[in-house]
Amino acid sequence: MNRSHKVIILGALAWLAAVSPAGAQSKAWDILREIVLVPGVSGHEGPVADFLRSRLPAGLKSERDAMNNVWFTVGSGRPHLLFVAHSDELGWVVDSITPDGRVRVKSGGGILPQTVEARPVRIHTGRGDVSGIVSPRPGYDERTPPDEAQEAPFTADRFEIYLGVATEADARALGVAEGDTVTAKKFLTDFAPGLMATRAVDDRAGCAALLDAALRLRPETIKGRTITFAWDVQEETGLSGAAELAKTLKPDYVFAIDTFVSTDSPLESKRLAHLPVGKGAVLRAIDSSNITPKTQILKALAIARKRGIPVQVGNSRGGNDGSVFLAGGAVDIPLSWPGSYAHSLIEKIDRRDLEALTNLILALVSDWK
Amino acid sequence: MAHRMTRTLALAAGLAWMAAAVEATDVKTLTKELFAVPSTTGNEDMLAAKIRGLLPKGVAVEEDGLGTIAVRFGGAPGPILILAALDGYGHIVSGITPEGYLTLDRPVPPPHARFDAFLLGQPVVISTARGPVQGVIAQPALHLLTQERRRTLVEGFSLENAYVDIAVRSEKEARAKGIEILDAVTYPAVLTELAGEHWAGPVLGLKAAASGLIAVTESLAGRSGGEEVIIAWAAQTKFMARGRGARPAVGAMRAKTKWQPKRTIVIDVISAGKGDGFPFPGGGPVLIRSKDEPSALRKAVEAAAAAVGAPLQLVTAPDAPMALPFGGPDAEAVTLALPVRFLHTPSEVVAIQDLKALRDILERFLQTGGGK
Numbered sequence: 001m002n003r004s005h006k007v008i009i010l011g012a013l014a015w016l017a018a019v020s021p022a023g024a025q026s027k028a029w030d031i032l033r034e035i036v037l038v039p040g041v042s043g044h045e046g047p048v049a050d051f052l053r054s055r056l057p058a059g060l061k062s063e064r065d066a067m068n069n070v071w072f073t074v075g076s077g078r079p080h081l082l083f084v085a086h087s088d089e090l091g092w093v094v095d096s097i098t099p100d101g102r103v104r105v106k107s108g109g110g111i112l113p114q115t116v117e118a119r120p121v122r123i124h125t126g127r128g129d130v131s132g133i134v135s136p137r138p139g140y141d142e143r144t145p146p147d148e149a150q151e152a153p154f155t156a157d158r159f160e161i162y163l164g165v166a167t168e169a170d171a172r173a174l175g176v177a178e179g180d181t182v183t184a185k186k187f188l189t190d191f192a193p194g195l196m197a198t199r200a201v202d203d204r205a206g207c208a209a210l211l212d213a214a215l216r217l218r219p220e221t222i223k224g225r226t227i228t229f230a231w232d233v234q235e236e237t238g239l240s241g242a243a244e245l246a247k248t249l250k251p252d253y254v255f256a257i258d259t260f261v262s263t264d265s266p267l268e269s270k271r272l273a274h275l276p277v278g279k280g281a282v283l284r285a286i287d288s289s290n291i292t293p294k295t296q297i298l299k300a301l302a303i304a305r306k307r308g309i310p311v312q313v314g315n316s317r318g319g320n321d322g323s324v325f326l327a328g329g330a331v332d333i334p335l336s337w338p339g340s341y342a343h344s345l346i347e348k349i350d351r352r353d354l355e356a357l358t359n360l361i362l363a364l365v366s367d368w369k
Numbered sequence: 370m371a372h373r374m375t376r377t378l379a380l381a382a383g384l385a386w387m388a389a390a391v392e393a394t395d396v397k398t399l400t401k402e403l404f405a406v407p408s409t410t411g412n413e414d415m416l417a418a419k420i421r422g423l424l425p426k427g428v429a430v431e432e433d434g435l436g437t438i439a440v441r442f443g444g445a446p447g448p449i450l451i452l453a454a455l456d457g458y459g460h461i462v463s464g465i466t467p468e469g470y471l472t473l474d475r476p477v478p479p480p481h482a483r484f485d486a487f488l489l490g491q492p493v494v495i496s497t498a499r500g501p502v503q504g505v506i507a508q509p510a511l512h513l514l515t516q517e518r519r520r521t522l523v524e525g526f527s528l529e530n531a532y533v534d535i536a537v538r539s540e541k542e543a544r545a546k547g548i549e550i551l552d553a554v555t556y557p558a559v560l561t562e563l564a565g566e567h568w569a570g571p572v573l574g575l576k577a578a579a580s581g582l583i584a585v586t587e588s589l590a591g592r593s594g595g596e597e598v599i600i601a602w603a604a605q606t607k608f609m610a611r612g613r614g615a616r617p618a619v620g621a622m623r624a625k626t627k628w629q630p631k632r633t634i635v636i637d638v639i640s641a642g643k644g645d646g647f648p649f650p651g652g653g654p655v656l657i658r659s660k661d662e663p664s665a666l667r668k669a670v671e672a673a674a675a676a677v678g679a680p681l682q683l684v685t686a687p688d689a690p691m692a693l694p695f696g697g698p699d700a701e702a703v704t705l706a707l708p709v710r711f712l713h714t715p716s717e718v719v720a721i722q723d724l725k726a727l728r729d730i731l732e733r734f735l736q737t738g739g740g741k
Contacts, residue, residue, distance in 0.1 A: 112523060115490035115491065117714075120559070131562060132563065141481040141712065143481060162711075162718065165565060189503045191504070191536035268513060316512070317513055340507075342512055344511070346505035
C-alpha cells in the first residue's frame with residue numbers, strides 16, 4: 001500500500017465517522033417522496049416547517065422564525081458554512097369566489113398555465129383540502145382552432161376553478177376563502193425504482209437531501225468550524241426567506257441546494273446545461289444570480305472525487321438563495337441535481353443523483369476548508 | 370302488537386335503505402373499476418375484458434372481430450338494443466426515436482382543436498403487452514423559455530413536438546420495457562372527487578356510461594319472458610365510416626347490421642352547456658332527440674324516468690355518429706346521454722346522481738316492456 005492509498009483510506013474513514021454511525025443508509029429518496037406531497041406555497045410554508053422539525057434529530061436544537069424559516073447550527077469557529085434549501089413551492093392564492101361558485105386566483109404561479117388547464121388542483125383551506133378542476137378556456141372544444149392572435153393568453157388570472165358547486169355560498173360552505181393556497185394535484189410518475197417525476201421536486205429534493213444529511217450528521221465530530229443547515233421560505237417569490245436569514249447569519253461559504261435546470265430533454269437545445277439525469281450531483285457554477293469562482297468549483301470537485309461521489313459541473317439559468325449572502329461577504333457555491341422539466345408538473349429526478357447530493361453535502365461539511 | 374309492527378316496518382325500511390345504499394355503492398364501484406382501465410379506438414381489448422369480468426356470472430358474452438362485446442337476454446324476437454361505447458379518444462405510440470423518446474399519433478381525428486394541446490407536460494401511461502409503462506410528455510423548462518420558444522413549443526404545441534419521456538436512453542431500452550408501435554397512450558387514471566358527488570377524470574363520461582350498462586345487466590340476469598334485449602359495448606365508435614354524406618360510427622354501423630334492432634337506445638355523453646337544453650351534470654340524463662316529434666320509444670323512456678322519479682334533460686340535436694345507423698322507417702332510436710362537464714379534456718366531470726338515474730331509467734324501461 002503506498003502513501004496516497006493510505007491517505008485516501010484514512011480520509012474515507014474519517015469522513016464516515018463524521019457523517020454517520022456505521023455508514024447509515026441514505027433516506028433521502030423516501031423523505032423526498034413524502035415531503036414532496038406536503039403543501040407549502042410561497043408564504044405558506046408552515047406545513048413543511050412542521051414536517052422538517054418533526055423529522056430533525058432531537059439533539060439538534062433547531063430554530064424557527066415567524067416566516068417559517070427553520071435552521072440549526074452546530075460546531076464553532078471559522079469557517080462558517082451555510083447549507084440552505086428552500087421549502088416553498090409554486091402555486092396560487094385564492095383571490096375571489098364568483099357568484100356561481102368558481103374560484104379565481106391571483107396572477108402568477110410560476111408554472112405554465114396551459115399545463116394545469118382542465119387539470120385537478122387542491123385548495124388548502126383552514127378546514128382541510130378541497131379538490132377542484134381548473135376550467136378549460138371557453139370554447140376549448142370548438143372543432144377549429146381559435147385564431148391565436150385574437151385569443152387572450154391563458155394565464156392564471158383567467159383560471160376559474162370548478163369545485164362541483166353552483167353558488168358562492170356553497171363554495172364557502174366547503175371552507176374555501178380568499179387567501180387559501182392552491183397547488184396542482186400531485187401525481188408521482190415512477191419510471192422505474194429510483195426514478196420519478198412529479199411536481200415540487202424543486203426544491204423538496206434539496207430539502208430532502210439536507211434533512212437526510214442532518215440525520216446522518218454527527219455534530220460532536222465537527223471541530224474548528226461552524227455548520228448551519230437551513231430550510232428557508234419564499235425563494236420562488238424573491239428570495240425573501242434567505243434575506244431574513246442573512247440579517248443574522250454571516251457565513252463565509254453558502255451552499256444553496258436547488259434545482260439545476262438541465263437540458264436533458266428532447267425539446268431543449270444542448271448548447272448549455274446538458275447534464276444528464278442519473279449521472280450524479282451538480283455543482284451549479286453559473287446561473288442568473290451567481291457566478292462561483294472556478295477555483296471554488298475545482299475545490300469542491302476535488303473533495304467529491306476524493307470520496308468517489310459522482311458530480312457534474314454546469315451552467316444554467318435561474319437564481320438561488322445563496323446569492324443573497326454575497327453582499328455579506330460569503331462565497332456562493334450552489335449544489336444541485338440535474339433536473340429535467342423544471343417548474344412543471346413532471347420535474348424529473350434520479351435517486352442516485354439525490355443520494356450523491358447528500359453525500360456531497362456531508363463531504364463538504366467534513367472536508368471544506 | 371303495534372310495537373312489533375312498528376319494529377317490522379322500521380326493519381323493512383332499514384333493509385330497503387341498505388339495499389339502495391348497496392346499489393348506489395355498486396354503480397360507483399363499477400365506475401371506478403372501469404375508470405382504471407385504458408381504452409382507445411383499436412385498443413379496446415383491456416376494457417372489454419374488464420367488463421366481461423364484471424358481468425353477472427353465467428351470461429354468455431358475444432364478441433365481434435373489432436372487439437365489440439354484448440350480452441343477450443332471451444325473449445320474444447325484437448330485439449331491443451342498448452348500446453354504449455367501448456373506446457375513448459386517446460393516442461398511440463407511432464415511433465421510437467434513437468434516444469428512446471416515443472412519438473405519438475391518434476387513431477382517429479381529435480374531438481376538438483385543443484385535444485392534443487392538453488398533453489403538454491403531463492404524466493401518461495403506455496399500455497404495453499407486458500403491462501403499463503409510466504412516462505411524461507416533455508415540456509420546455511420555464512427558465513430557458515424564450516418568447517420564440519414559447520410561441521412554438523407552448524402556444525403551438527402539437528403532436529409534431531410531443532415526445533414521451535419514459536426515462537430510457539435508446540430505442541433498445543424502450544423496447545426492452547415492452548414498448549411497441551400502436552400501444553395506447555392515455556392519462557393516468559387519477560380520479561378527483563369534487564363536491565356534491567361530482568367526479569372528475571380522463572374519459573370518465575365513457576367509463577361511467579359503460580358501467581351503467583353493467584348495472585343494468587345485473588338487473589336483467591335471471592329475467593324470463595319479455596322481449597329480447599341486447600346490451601352491447603361497441604368498439605370503434607370514434608371512427609367514422611368513409612364515404613359521402615353522413616358518416617356513422619363504424620362500431621355502431623356493425624351493431625345495426627349484426628342485430629337489426631327494432632328499438633335502440635344509444636348511451637352516449639354530451640357536453641354540458643351545449644345544445645338547446647343547456648344540459649348540466651346533476652340535472653339528470655339527457656334525452657337527445659333528432660327532431661321534435663314524439664315517438665313510442667321516446668315516450669317510453671320519458672315514462673320510465675317519471676316512474677323512477679329521475680329528472681330528464683331534453684336536447685334537440687342531429688343524430689351523433691353513434692346513433693346514425695339506427696333510424697329508419699321501421700326502427701326507432703333515441704340517445705340517452707350523460708351530461709359531462711369539460712368533455713374530452715383530462716378532467717371530464719360527471720355527476721354520480723345522473724349515472725344512478727340513467728341506470729334506474731333503463732332498468733324501469735326494460736321492466737315495463739321496452740316501449741313496445
